[in-house]
Amino acid sequence: MALLAFVITISLMLVVVIVVVYAERKVAAFMQDRLGPTEAGPYGTLQPLLDVLKLLQKEDIIPAAADKKLFAVAPILIFAAVFAGFAVIPLSPTLVPAGVGIGVFYLLAIISLDVIGLLMAGWGSNNKYAMLGAMRSVAQIVSYEIPAGLALLSVVMICQSLDFQEISYQQGVLMNAFPGLEQEQNWLFGIRSLGFETTTVGGLTTWNIFRAPVLLVAFIVYFIASLAECNRAPFDIPEAESELVAGFHVEYSGFRFATFFLAEYAMMVLVCLVAVILFLGSWNTPLPNIGPIALANWTTGAPGGIASVVWGGFWLISKTLVLLFVQLWARWTYPRLRVDQLMHLCWKVLTPISIGLVLLAGLWRLLMI
Amino acid sequence: MSVVKHKVGFRDVVKSLVSGARLTLHHFLHADKRRKPVYISDESYFEQKEGLVTLTYPYEALPVPDKGRYRLHNEIDDCIVCDLCAKVCPVNCITIESVKATEDIGVTSDGTKKRLYAPTFDIDMAKCCYCGLCTTVCPTDCLTMTPVYDFPEVDIKNMVYHFTDLSPEQAQEKKQLLEKQQEEMAAAKAAALAARKQQG
Numbered sequence: 001m002a003l004l005a006f007v008i009t010i011s012l013m014l015v016v017v018i019v020v021v022y023a024e025r026k027v028a029a030f031m032q033d034r035l036g037p038t039e040a041g042p043y044g045t046l047q048p049l050l051d052v053l054k055l056l057q058k059e060d061i062i063p064a065a066a067d068k069k070l071f072a073v074a075p076i077l078i079f080a081a082v083f084a085g086f087a088v089i090p091l092s093p094t095l096v097p098a099g100v101g102i103g104v105f106y107l108l109a110i111i112s113l114d115v116i117g118l119l120m121a122g123w124g125s126n127n128k129y130a131m132l133g134a135m136r137s138v139a140q141i142v143s144y145e146i147p148a149g150l151a152l153l154s155v156v157m158i159c160q161s162l163d164f165q166e167i168s169y170q171q172g173v174l175m176n177a178f179p180g181l182e183q184e185q186n187w188l189f190g191i192r193s194l195g196f197e198t199t200t201v202g203g204l205t206t207w208n209i210f211r212a213p214v215l216l217v218a219f220i221v222y223f224i225a226s227l228a229e230c231n232r233a234p235f236d237i238p239e240a241e242s243e244l245v246a247g248f249h250v251e252y253s254g255f256r257f258a259t260f261f262l263a264e265y266a267m268m269v270l271v272c273l274v275a276v277i278l279f280l281g282s283w284n285t286p287l288p289n290i291g292p293i294a295l296a297n298w299t300t301g302a303p304g305g306i307a308s309v310v311w312g313g314f315w316l317i318s319k320t321l322v323l324l325f326v327q328l329w330a331r332w333t334y335p336r337l338r339v340d341q342l343m344h345l346c347w348k349v350l351t352p353i354s355i356g357l358v359l360l361a362g363l364w365r366l367l368m369i
Numbered sequence: 370m371s372v373v374k375h376k377v378g379f380r381d382v383v384k385s386l387v388s389g390a391r392l393t394l395h396h397f398l399h400a401d402k403r404r405k406p407v408y409i410s411d412e413s414y415f416e417q418k419e420g421l422v423t424l425t426y427p428y429e430a431l432p433v434p435d436k437g438r439y440r441l442h443n444e445i446d447d448c449i450v451c452d453l454c455a456k457v458c459p460v461n462c463i464t465i466e467s468v469k470a471t472e473d474i475g476v477t478s479d480g481t482k483k484r485l486y487a488p489t490f491d492i493d494m495a496k497c498c499y500c501g502l503c504t505t506v507c508p509t510d511c512l513t514m515t516p517v518y519d520f521p522e523v524d525i526k527n528m529v530y531h532f533t534d535l536s537p538e539q540a541q542e543k544k545q546l547l548e549k550q551q552e553e554m555a556a557a558k559a560a561a562l563a564a565r566k567q568q569g
């Protein structure tokens with residue numbers, strides 16, 4: 001079972017990453033009125049695969065003055081950290097690679113390892129651009145973990161759980177099927193006194209951002225912070241092609257570079273998955289039950305059945321792809337922030353907002369019971 | 370000089386972020402349209418404000434102007450081998466060798482009488498600066514510029530274009546014919562001279 005989950009997770013992750021790499025090129029091209037890849041395969045769809053194949057054929061160069069051990073281990077550490085994060089992601093009501101009770105906490109901890117890998121790569125390369133990139137990257141990621149962590153904390157306070165699967169169940173019609181939640185009820189906007197129960201309505205109405213509308217703000221804060229955590233534009237100063245060449249991975253080539261590349265895109269997928277699970281209803285359908293038209297039930301399936309796995313995977317992945325599109329969209333729209341603007345945004349805007357959110361989320365929880 | 374007003378309020382920031390995002394989304398949503406490869410004289414040239422601008426070059430290309438100066442072509446049947454083009458060429462990239470014809474070789478399409486064969490008529494396109502002077506001096510308008518501009522070669526020797534219609538053997542034959550004729554003429558002349566001497 002564990003092996004199966006491992007295989008499913010890694011293959012799913014690779015497929016989504018390949019799709020995102022292709023989408024990145026096409027979206028960028030379309031936004032800039034270009035065509036993007038057209039030659040490799042129909043509409044250039046084989047391009048990302050061929051890119052990886054090309055990278056694997058390249059020589060693995062280790063600079064003479066590099067710290068060889070750190071240099072060699074860094075890409076593997078980064079990839080392992082990101083991939084370990086996928087372990088706690090529930091794919092459907094019954095399919096979760098590792099159903100740990102403290103999944104959110106584990107995830108925050110394990111993807112912080114990423115920072116150590118970045119620093120190892122930057123330091124080990126013995127190159128000033130790589131070093132600068134790594135330092136910027138560490139400063140940025142450590143800073144942005146605070147608003148991101150606080151935004152996640154507000155979700156945890158609303159849901160009263162650190163388990164991704166439990167949080168997922170809470171956001172749909174299957175809530176009462178989860179052991180321990182049999183007596184729970186969902187109310188519209190999480191306000192019990194409105195007297196409108198949504199436990200059996202499901203769909204959009206029970207997504208966290210509607211179950212407790214404060215989480216809508218938390219979602220935006222988390223999304224911005226997550227862009228910074230995976231070094232995406234407009235927060236890509238650690239990689240800033242135009243000033244740092246490529247940042248911490250400037251000295252890498254061949255297979256090791258491919259690993260960085262993969263880890264970076266896997267990180268994007270991971271943060272989007274987390275955003276979907278914690279804010280946008282996880283694997284739950286967006287369609288509510290309206291009276292006799294039980295859209296939510298039809299598009300969920302009974303837990304345990306094959307239908308629920310297919311529907312769950314479908315909703316989770318399509319919502320993730322939408323968020324990934326927003327990430328790409330932001331990248332090809334906004335210019336890069338300066339270091340001071342980046343820190344200003346983090347410490348003076350996002351952190352105070354997210355502290356306020358934690359407080360509000362606590363108060364909102366009182367309305368829900 | 371007007372003072373630049375810095376917009377720093379939350380509302381302004383959000384407004385500019387939204388307008389930027391709308392702009393790129395607009396381009397993304399209109400990616401189903403493509404610019405057509407039409408020439409600037411076409412009515413719709415300036416009307417195509419939306420859609421992708423890239424042309425997939427080898428498959429589609431913008432048309433070139435009618436009087437554009439691109440690769441040369443010599444219609445050797447119409448060439449009278451007058452050597453004017455070679456003389457005017459500023460970079461000396463036209464090499465012409467001529468052999469007088471022994472018989473009547475007809476006229477060009479504009480009625481000029483042809484008297485010379487061209488065993489060599491080479492233009493080195495790698496040296497040519499596409500000034501077009503040779504085409505203006507050509508009396509029979511057989512040297513022209515075509516709309517072809519994409520003719521890269523792996524071996525630079527292939528950049529020399531041979532326009533002659535004679536094979537080396539034929540050229541050899543024409544040269545021998547000419548030599549023979551000249552010898553005959555010289556012999557006839559000598560004979561005539563000898564005959565005149567005898568008379569005189």
Ligand code: SF4
Binds near residue numbers: 458462492496504
């Ligand atoms: S175009 Fe100009 S450079 Fe080229 S062959 Fe003619 S005269 Fe010479």
Ligand code: SF4
Binds near residue numbers: 450503506509
């Ligand atoms: S000027 Fe024209 S006719 Fe004269 S040799 Fe050149 S190509 Fe032939």
